[in-house]
Amino acid sequence: MNILDILLQQSPALIVATPLLGAFLTPLIGKLGYNVRNIFIIIILAVTAFLVFLLASDVFSGNIHTYVFGGTTSTVLSNTVIRILFEVDGLSIFMAIITVILSLAAVIYSWAFMREETGQDKYYTLLLLMTTGMFGMVLTGDLFNFFVFLEITSIASCALIAFWTHKAKAVEAAFNYMVISTIGALFVLLSIAFLYGKYDALNIAKLASRITPVSFSFIDKLSLILLLAALTMKAGIAPMHMWLPDAYGRAPASISIILVGATQASLYGVFRICFTLYGNVIQIPEVSLGWIMVILGLITMLIGVFMAMIQIDFKKLIAYGALAELGYMFLGVGTGLTILSNPQLSLASNSFALQAMKGGIFHIINDALDVGLLFLVAGAVYYATKESSLNNLGGIARNMKYTTVFFLIGLLAVSGIPPMNGFASKLLIYESVYQLNPILAIIAILASIMLLAIMVKVFYSAFLGPKIDRFQDIREAPKSMLIAMGILASLIIFFGLFPDLIVNTLVEPAVKAITHPTSYILWLTGGV
């Protein structure tokens, strides 16, 4: 067995352990100096990235990778022994890839962005902890473990939202987020307790195999509702989204971009619960959540664009844009769920449902890149001008050429103009959801045009316009920030130019993973 095989075997644990170790080593390494610590953190995340891609290569070849802490798979099979285990399928690794891209970009960006701040050791520790939490959420195969990682993520992210404690609004947003996410997480815990009480298991696969149409009862419904409500709230689906623009808008830009990933990890939780945990009972009429998801998606989309239209705070505006983007994912995946949960229809005869799910899942990574890039640009503008209100900005394209170009790329991508990546996923969504109901596609197209108008407004009021004396001698953002933006921008263009490649390699396994819950469940009995 060579070292790669061993690494591959241990990788699920290592992906979580590496940033966790890094987090607690950071204050120590921080004593050695500014550059040493930053290089250390980048190395930690690079190693994690390597492990993620190593694991991805295995998972994409069709395996479900499991890792049992302190035991082997056979120990889990017996009913009495409880073990924490990680179970990685296509969707998990897809989310892990998003997480690693976002956190790498954020850390590279922070190098210059956070240079002047105090308390950087704590900042990086919390950042790595947050990354750990997100990895844990998407990789774990255990419900209670999911709750623990959810809490780790939300505690770390709350502390980071309030990182600029001198800003009253930032602290307020953090407090709101904390109240909401704690209550949400407690409801998740409550429903986990319900499920544990009824089925005597915490393992997602085991629970899923025990929740059958025969056993389905009031308790299952109740815990489904609580899980769904709490996780959609944490994912920022309207009308429980109000914390999201505040939190995104008030946090430092490098944190906003990871928060995008954290929200999406909650979204992953929603999908995991709807498709896998309740995979066996998906066709019971009360559980067919497809239409609920679709309608929530539409509401999210519309509220996002309408509210973004009147925002004047740069980052808050982008946050509302991000909200609208979340709606697309829900729309796409919800359409798939509607068909999947209808006993009369099947995925085979309705290939559009599969396409819609592909679109929704593809949009997750596109949204992470596009919105992430826009947040980074907003941060760069703030860094250069110390101004966050669009009303006071203007004409900075003269001084910040690269940032302007990056913003243009982000603008085109987020509003889905060809040939950027947003267009490919939106095309998939439009050209499939219309078959469920034409109105869905129409509203989605409308929202996308409005998103364009919103972003053009930002482009004008921040970057274009006459020379303003106050901004006469602002300088281009520092190199590390440009590199971070450049990474995201080049990924956006790459994804835009080769959508077919990306859909086939990245998205297809993820879609397969959630539309075939049996393979996730069946490894328990030794099958694949």
Place this chain on the structure above:
Amino acid sequence: MFEQLLKTFDTGNGYWNPLVWGFAFLIIFLIIYILRGRGNPSYKRGTEQTKVFLSGNPEYENKELLHVKASNLYWGWVESTKWVINTLKKMHTGRANDYILWFTFMIAIFMLLLGVI
């Protein structure tokens, strides 16, 4: 590998090939660029010509006043959808207890829809 990269993105209901489009875009760019190059590129820098056109009104000393504020953009659109926007604005109070109220409200909605109550 090369053909894999060239493959058209097939959504099941339509096609999209960014590379072909991009190639055509480049060709047309060349044509247009040549065409544009035949035009007159010069103008008199720093003269009255380059001043902003304000129907003869004097330009402000402070150029910032020329910059239309972000909150004034899309007036016509905001005007005709005022009722939606005002309703939405009222929803976003910025207080955690209202947010939790929405959360409880949504739990109730889910319970109604899923037939628990």
Place this chain on the structure above:
Amino acid sequence: MDIGTVSITILTVIFGAIGVTLFGIIIGLLYKGIDRKIAAHMQGRVGPPIRQPFLDVIKLFVKENIVPDNAIPWVFHLAPIIGLIASITILLYLPIGGFPAVLDGIITSKGDLILLLYLLIIPSLALVTGGFSSGSPYAIVGAQREMATMIAYEFPLAIIIVTIAWRLSLMQNVSHVFTLSTITSIPLWNILGPLGFIGMILLLLTLIIVTPAELSKIPFDAPEAETEIAGGLLVEYSGRNLAMFYLTDAVKTVAMGSIIIALFFPYNLSPILSMNGYPAYIIDFLFYLLKLFLVILFSVTLIRVGVARLKIDQIVYTYWVPLTLLALIGLICIMWDQTIMTQFGIPSVVEILGLT
């Protein structure tokens, strides 16, 4: 894929692009001249000669290309070029007369309606960006009006496009309903019953009213409004940059007209006259020019002469309430058509008229 096919593909794209560019610009300018002539006659004027738009462009190329102080130069220069190129690329996906679209079948790439919808946005986006980048209050007011108009008309336009594709998706053995080649090969008029026919007419009506806004013509020209904001988003443009926008407008007119033809009148004369070979191409092309003329006459010239300019909030209202309702009624008519036809055994309109 061997070298031969690759080089043929590349050559097709190159020559197609050149041909379409020339076609779009020349026909666009020609129709602009005809439009102006007819409008003048309707207003009791003599009007300029038909070749006037060509002369205008030549004149603009000779004039100075002023870059105002307040503009961001690279955005200011780039916007007109991108707009023109994007509007020409729309033509690459459209069948013109009896010819298939240039990009049809290049590595299985085909024209797609959603793609066209988005490509139509790019010229307007370029116009808006150009206006915003010129740093003049007039231009900014015009640009933001253009953007608001765009949001407004995109709603009914999306309804039209999705409805047509949705109706086609109900048919057996039809795949890729969003591709133009599918849409032109199965004209909806041939399969719809009476109710759907009415719906289709409503959609056509909506599209005809959307067109002037897409091309910023009266009554939806609030972004340019010469009498009010002095040419709006074009106020600072001059010389060859203005010529680019002038050409964009001309090409976009042809593109928009061709989209209406492809969606609603994809018929050709040659099958009826049972001709083939070169005469068929010629007769189809001439027929296409006639169709284009009629479409532009109705959707641009007549509306432009007959109606006065609307205020910007009235534009948004017009599109979001009456026209969206009109399009939605069309959508509902077409949605119910299938059920009613099978329920009551009503034949399609074409069968009633005995045209099969």
Place this chain on the structure above:
Amino acid sequence: MIANIPFLAVMAMIIIGLATVVFKRNLIKMVIGVSIIESGVNLFLITLGYREHSVAPIYTASPGGIMSYPVPQALTLTSIVIGVAVLALMLSLVIYIYRHYKTLDIRKLGGGEE
């Protein structure tokens, strides 16, 4: 009936907690509300593992007889630990809010829109 009392207490605590968070304007009271919900959930977990006349589930020093479920207790411990962290963080945020606004009344804070 008597066995159901813990569950009723759990329901009551969660509802009281929610009501506190929704209706109280004082930030500290909101934190207390969150804390009450948390205790309710913990109580529920513990109740799940309870068995009548059972002993602590420690194998090495067991006096014999039935044991209570160990897993819910482990879960509760974890949850309590997390709860402490959450509580500490929330209270420290409240301190910062107080420093900025000189009030704990949520209606007098900045709010969402400016």
